[in-house]
Amino acid sequence: MAEGSAAAGLAHRVRRTGGRRRLAAALLVMPLFVFLLVGFVGPIAALLARGVQDTEVPRVLPRVTAALAEWDGRGLPDDAAFAALVEDLRAARAAGTLAQAATRLNYDINGFRTLMFATARRLPVPGEDARAALIAADPAWGERATWAAIRRAAGPVTDFYLLAALDLKRDTDGAIVAAPAEQAIFLDVLARTFGISALVTLLCLAAGYPVAALLASLEPRRAAVLFAFVLLPFWTSLLVRTAAWVVLLQREGVVNAALLGLGLVEAPLQMIFTRFAVVLAMAHILLPFMILPLYAVMRAIPPGLGRAAASLGAPPWLAFLRVTWPLSLPGVAAGSLMVFIQALGYYITPALLGGASDQMISWFIAFYASRTVNWGMAAALSALLLVATAALYAVYARLAGETQARMA
Amino acid sequence: MKPLILAAALAAAALAAPAAAARDLTVVSWGGAYQDAQRAVYFQPFMQARGIRLLEETWDGGVGVLRAKIQSGANNWDVVQVESEELLVGCEEGLFERIDWARIGGRAAYREDAAHECGVGAIYYSFILAYDRARITGEGPRSWADFWDVQRFPGKRGLRRGPKTNLEIALMADGVPAAQVYPMLRTEAGVERAFRKLDALRPHLVWWTAGSQPPQLLASGEVALTSAYNGRISAANRNDGRNFAIVWTNNLYTIDSWVIMKGSPNLAQAYAFLAFVGQPQAQAQLPPRIPYGVPAIGADALIPAAVKAELPTTEANIATALHIDDAFWLENIDRLTQRFNAWAAR
Numbered sequence: 001m002a003e004g005s006a007a008a009g010l011a012h013r014v015r016r017t018g019g020r021r022r023l024a025a026a027l028l029v030m031p032l033f034v035f036l037l038v039g040f041v042g043p044i045a046a047l048l049a050r051g052v053q054d055t056e057v058p059r060v061l062p063r064v065t066a067a068l069a070e071w072d073g074r075g076l077p078d079d080a081a082f083a084a085l086v087e088d089l090r091a092a093r094a095a096g097t098l099a100q101a102a103t104r105l106n107y108d109i110n111g112f113r114t115l116m117f118a119t120a121r122r123l124p125v126p127g128e129d130a131r132a133a134l135i136a137a138d139p140a141w142g143e144r145a146t147w148a149a150i151r152r153a154a155g156p157v158t159d160f161y162l163l164a165a166l167d168l169k170r171d172t173d174g175a176i177v178a179a180p181a182e183q184a185i186f187l188d189v190l191a192r193t194f195g196i197s198a199l200v201t202l203l204c205l206a207a208g209y210p211v212a213a214l215l216a217s218l219e220p221r222r223a224a225v226l227f228a229f230v231l232l233p234f235w236t237s238l239l240v241r242t243a244a245w246v247v248l249l250q251r252e253g254v255v256n257a258a259l260l261g262l263g264l265v266e267a268p269l270q271m272i273f274t275r276f277a278v279v280l281a282m283a284h285i286l287l288p289f290m291i292l293p294l295y296a297v298m299r300a301i302p303p304g305l306g307r308a309a310a311s312l313g314a315p316p317w318l319a320f321l322r323v324t325w326p327l328s329l330p331g332v333a334a335g336s337l338m339v340f341i342q343a344l345g346y347y348i349t350p351a352l353l354g355g356a357s358d359q360m361i362s363w364f365i366a367f368y369a370s371r372t373v374n375w376g377m378a379a380a381l382s383a384l385l386l387v388a389t390a391a392l393y394a395v396y397a398r399l400a401g402e403t404q405a406r407m408a
Numbered sequence: 409m410k411p412l413i414l415a416a417a418l419a420a421a422a423l424a425a426p427a428a429a430a431r432d433l434t435v436v437s438w439g440g441a442y443q444d445a446q447r448a449v450y451f452q453p454f455m456q457a458r459g460i461r462l463l464e465e466t467w468d469g470g471v472g473v474l475r476a477k478i479q480s481g482a483n484n485w486d487v488v489q490v491e492s493e494e495l496l497v498g499c500e501e502g503l504f505e506r507i508d509w510a511r512i513g514g515r516a517a518y519r520e521d522a523a524h525e526c527g528v529g530a531i532y533y534s535f536i537l538a539y540d541r542a543r544i545t546g547e548g549p550r551s552w553a554d555f556w557d558v559q560r561f562p563g564k565r566g567l568r569r570g571p572k573t574n575l576e577i578a579l580m581a582d583g584v585p586a587a588q589v590y591p592m593l594r595t596e597a598g599v600e601r602a603f604r605k606l607d608a609l610r611p612h613l614v615w616w617t618a619g620s621q622p623p624q625l626l627a628s629g630e631v632a633l634t635s636a637y638n639g640r641i642s643a644a645n646r647n648d649g650r651n652f653a654i655v656w657t658n659n660l661y662t663i664d665s666w667v668i669m670k671g672s673p674n675l676a677q678a679y680a681f682l683a684f685v686g687q688p689q690a691q692a693q694l695p696p697r698i699p700y701g702v703p704a705i706g707a708d709a710l711i712p713a714a715v716k717a718e719l720p721t722t723e724a725n726i727a728t729a730l731h732i733d734d735a736f737w738l739e740n741i742d743r744l745t746q747r748f749n750a751w752a753a754r
Contacts, residue, residue, distance in 0.1 A: 096502025110743045114735075117500070183743070185750040192753070251564075251630045270564075272630070273614050356569055356615045356752030364749075372742055373472055 048386070051379030054158035057150065060101035061088040068151045073173070077147050082130040086123055093120045101153075107374065108149045108160065108169075115140050148172045161380035186364070190384065193360040196279060196350075197343035203283040204290040204339045205332065212294035212331070213324075216301075234288035242349045245281040246272060249353070277353040282343055289342060290335040297331030298324075333400055337393070344389055361385050432461040433677040436488040438664075439466030442698055449693035454684045460677050471497045478503045478670055486672045487681055489530050492734045495665045499526035505668040511679040512686050519721070521731055522703030527665030528682060531694070532701030534662075534720040534729065535573050537655035538636040540626045544653075551657045552581035555633055556605075558612055563632025566625045569615035571748040572737055573635065573660055576730060578605035580658045586730040593736065599744070603751055615752075626652060642699040642718045654718075656725040662732045663703070695719055701726075 058065045063084035071077040092098040098120055105112035115138055124133030134141040141147075152160065152170060163169055163176060167184040171177050178184065211230070215223050233241060248254050249271040256268040271277055301324065309319035347362035361381060368378035435451065437443045443466060455462050465485065467473060471494045477483040490498065498504050504526040509515040515523045522529025537555055539548055549561055555577070567574050579589050579598065582605045592598030606613075614631050616622055622636035623644040638659070644650040666685070668678045684690060691702035692710035701721030702708075708721060716722045720729065 096500070099497060099500040106739060107742060110740060113739045182747050182750055185746055185753065188750075188753055250628055252628050351617065356613075356749070357754075359749075367745070370470075372745075373470075374742065377742075 044386075047379050048383050049379075050375045051161050051383050052157045052159070053376070054104075054153055054155035054160065056100045056104040056155075057153040058155045060092045060097045061085070061150070063088050064150060065154045068147065068154060071147070071151065073144075073148065073151070076142065076144060079131055081147070082134055082141075085134065086130045089116070089120045090123055093123075104153055105149055107164075107377070108152065109145065111140075112146075112149065115146070145172045148174075158376075161376040162383065164377060165380040165384045186361075186381065186384070189359070189361050189364060190388065192358075193344060193385070194388070196275070196282070196358075196360060197340050197346075199279050200282045200286060200343045201290075201336050201340045203279065204287050205336060207283065208287055208290035208294055208335065209328075209332070212291050212298055215291070215295050216298035217303075230288050230291050233284075238285060239348060241285055242281060242352050245277065245284070245349075245353055249277050249280075272353060273355040273358075275354065275358050278350045278358050281349050281353050282346055285349065286339045286342060289338045293334040293338065294328065294331040297334070298328050301327045333396070337396055341389060341393070344385065431484065431673065432463045433674045433681060434463045434465060434484060434486045435681065436465045436467050436485050438469075438489060442700075445694060445697035449697065450685045450690060453690070454681055458680055458684065460680060462681065469494065471501075471503075474498055474503050474669070475501065483669050483671065485669050486674045486678045488667055488669060489664050490527065490667050491664055492662050492732070493738060495524055495527045495667060496734050496738060498667065499524070503667075503670055505670055505672065505675070507668070508679070512683045517686065517705055519703045519705065522663055522665070524665060527667040528686065529703035530664045530666050530685075532661055532663055532703065532720045534638045534656075534659040534725075535568075535577075535635050535732075536638045536641065536659045537633060537657075538622060538626060538641045538652050539633045539655075540629075541651040541653050543629065543632065548653055549633060549655060551655065552577050553583070554655075556581050556609055558609075561632055563612075564614045564630060565609060565612050566614050566616050566622055566631040566634030566636075568635060569617050571744040572741065573732070574606065574748075575599065575602040575744065576660055576732070577635065577658075578602040580730070581605060586658055586728060589730055590733045590736050593740075599747070603747075606751070623648075623650070623652065626650075638718070638720055639699050656720075656728070658728050658730060659720065659725065660730045660732050661701075661720045661726070662734075 064081060064087075067081040067084040068077060071081060089098070092101065098116060102113045102116040105116065119134065119137050119141070122137045124130055152158070152174070160170070164179070165186050167179045167187050168176050169179050211226075215226055215230075218226065246253075250256070251268045251270070251272070253272070255271065256265075259265045260268065305323050305327070306319055309323050310316070314322065344360075345362055346360055347366060350358050350360050351363060361384070365378050365381045365385075368374040368381065437446055443464070447464070451462055451464060454460070467488070469491055474488065474490075474494065475498075477485060495504075506525055507523075507528055509523070512528060518529060522532075537549060537552065539561075541548070544561065549555060549557070554561065555565060567577070575593055576589050579592060579602050580586060582601060584592055593602065614625065614634075616625060616634070619637045619640050622631075622634045623640050625631045625634055626636075627644070627648075627650060638654060641652045641654055645652055666682055668675065668682075672678055686704055688704040688706035688710060691704045691707040694700065694702055695711050695718075696715050699715065699718040701719040703721075708716065708719075711719070720726060
């Protein structure tokens with residue numbers, strides 16, 4: 001019994017100290033956790049929320065929003081809705097808030113901005129028939145599509161921006177349809193973003209693998225010298241390296257001057273403002289992110305394994321294929337993932353070196369966020385990029401997990 | 409302890425309250441060489457002549473900044489120089505005071521397109537066709553139609569990335585008179601026609617984004633002809649010894665305006681400032697320092713002829729010009745940018 005109670009007491013003490021330790025550990029990680037929450041999770045969640053929020057129209061035009069909630073969507077809304085709109089427009093014009101609602105509605109139907117302001121300037125006097133007066137002010141008020149657009153923007157949440165990011169929209173009846181061909185662009189841009197990133201990753205792998213293998217095979221002092229060549233550009237500003245490529249690749253730049261001087265070409269090649277320039281510069285900038293993880297993994301491969309393979313009669317290519325390559329695969333995977341995911345978000349390099357058809361999705365996010373201040377669209381495109389990236393990462397993690405399980 | 413804190417708080421409040429009320433007139437402009445010129449010809453002489461203290465600030469534009477200042481109730485700016493789009497949006501949203509023209513010399517004292525209900529023009533600047541005389545030595549291009557003539561003027565063409573200015577240029581190159589450009593762009597057929605015209609030039613196009621790029625593209629021979637801001641081309645000639653030529657035919661001009669922020673506590677000083685910088689004698693001092701046009705009637709007569717030739721407001725230069733229609737772009741920028749990008753990616 002005594003022994004048992006002593007054991008129980010010990011267990012209790014262990015639990016208590018364990019508990020205290022866990023508490024201390026939790027307190028120690030707390031700053032990091034709070035930092036992540038405040039600096040990372042919070043802002044991203046807030047931004048993504050803007051992609052589905054739809055508050056401008058209900059805030060600025062509350063009466064007509066309420067009136068349209070009871071509209072069956074067939075034919076035109078009743079007189080109450082027309083009267084409510086007149087009231088809302090009058091109030092919004094006086095408060096100076098009309099532009100917010102007009103901007104939102106203009107995203108959906110081009111021309112809505114003018115319609116709202118022109119109508120607000122010609123509002124019927126009290127007692128006048130609101131329906132007749134509005135339709136007389138602009139025949140658009142006699143069309144179902146106009147009212148359906150207001151109802152679609154009635155909030156508080158919307159799929160408008162997310163659908164637009166997928167080149168889709170809702171028609172007057174609320175069904176999801178494809179956007180017209182000359183407006184459909186974001187799926188192409190997304191495919192282009194992934195295509196450029198994949199190409200850059202392949203180039204980095206092709207260029208980085210031999211470098212990492214060489215670095216891993218050298219004695220440390222000579223490796224350190226070579227490492228400087230990898231790390232110096234790595235520490236140089238992205239903008240400087242991009243600008244350097246402009247100097248190299250432009251029409252009368254260093255590369256063209258050399259090609260002309262050697263007589264290899266007769267006229268200067270168009271290299272800048274092309275996809276070629278974007279891919280080349282991005283591969284150069286991201287190369288260290290491929291080399292470093294590859295080097296770390298290759299360094300850990302015992303050199304004896306290669307010799308063992310050779311002593312068992314394997315020619316060098318077979319030894320590489322059967323021994324070195326499989327053992328370096330975790331480095332290949334880590335480096336490729338690092339390069340690929342960074343490449344997805346590239347903005348400044350394509351902006352400076354690419355043409356109009358080489359811009360990646362970040363360019364469009366920046367365009368909507370800072371140029372037209374259409375935060376909904378910027379947020380929806382960000383969400384598209386985030387989801388696509390996360391899905392890709394999930395596939396990678398799944399495959400990597402299976403590989404490891406098989407190897408174990 | 410407590411009474412001490414209370415006393416300190418009271419003292420701070422007592423100090424802060426009058427300071428906030430008696431804030432100096434704060435004028436906000438674009439900084440750099442431009443604001444240096446404004447300081448010399450407007451700000452310093454105004455302070456000396458009127459004995460009103462003036463604080464300077466700079467900003468980079470964006471109606472969001474102005475909106476935040478007004479909505480937060482902590483606005484510390486009085487007079488701001490804004491671009492035409494910000495003037496339009498801010499005026500609609502009630503961020504600016506309505507201009508009382510009687511206090512600044514009357515509407516008739518300014519060029520007609522420089523007088524807006526919420527703002528008075530500060531400077532004019534233009535998108536023009538530019539080329540390098542060092543490379544095109546014979547007869548140069550004379551119009552946007554020549555911009556499309558790749559036989560006579562071989563080489564790449566630079567245009568600003570995005571639909572704004574390019575659709576207008578395309579229509580004018582296609583023979584549409586300046587006055588008909590925006591009515592036509594408001595129709596689907598007009599937009600279609602502009603894109604078809606751009607199609608013809610597609611393999612020769614290079615896109616620029618920043619105003620500093622066109623002079624560089626010309627200097628490096630990257631492009632033979634380009635659209636550009638007139639001021640940048642003149643500056644390259646003056647400061648870098650270039651021999652760039654400007655074709656003024658059908659240039660596209662726009663206006664920056666002074667606005668007074670809504671509810672400014674320095675309204676009287678703000679009007680005194682606008683009245684001062686609205687004088688033709690004061691405005692005539694600006695272009696010799698930086699080649700922008702000025703809106704006061706009578707200022708042009710006081711400007712030396714050599715300077716005048718470089719200004720968007722000179723009779724010869726403005727005769728065929730197109731005023732960029734901000735109301736049109738405000739309404740159509742999202743749709744046409746999307747269409748432009750889809751077109752450019754094909």
